[in-house]
Amino acid sequence: MTHARGGAADRPTGPTNHDLPGTGVPEGALEPAELRAGDVRPGAEEATPVPAPAKPAGKARPTRISGTWVAVIAGLLVLVVLLIFILQNLDPATVRFFGAEGSLPLAIAMLFSAIGGAALVALIGGARILQLRKQARHIKR
Known part of the structure; x- marks a missing residue:
């Protein structure tokens, strides 16, 4: 009877660890895969390589550093707009707060x-x- 990997002709012909003195397989122990009768795993010649999934061209995942740079640039733009606003509105105003x-x-x-609202x-x-x-x-304890 032959199996997916072949019959007795595919088994090693030389001495194996099972044939050497003092290396008998204890009762109930598993045999190596090449000595098992029903081994149906594909051999090297039968295995078909699975291609790795290709990365989409031109699409890089954003990183934390890139997110930080975007935030820094956005912050700088807001500061420039605030500076322009301050320089264009230098007219004095009377401010009353708690007396x-x-x-x-x-x-x-x-x-x-x-700034006060942001702090709050x-x-x-x-x-x-x-x-x-x-x-x-408290929940973890």
Whole structure:
């Protein structure tokens, strides 16, 4: 009876580890693949190579560094626009806050209010992140 890899003619003819003294196969041990009768794995001559999937030409995956550079460039553009805005709006404005009163350029007053709003959002977001981390640590225990 022949199998996918052939019959007895394909088996090694010389001494194997099973034939040497003191190297008998214990009861229930597995034989090497070339000595098993029902081995149907394809041999080297039967295996068909599977081509590796080709990368799409011209499409590179974005990296963290490229994302950082995009953010830096966007930030620089925003700063340039803010600088132009500040330089074009240097007219003095009277600012009142909690009873304090002062005069400073309108664009600077608007910039301070934007920075204050961003700081408030950052504080609230930071508090929420700390709350979620504490909750996640409690769940892991």
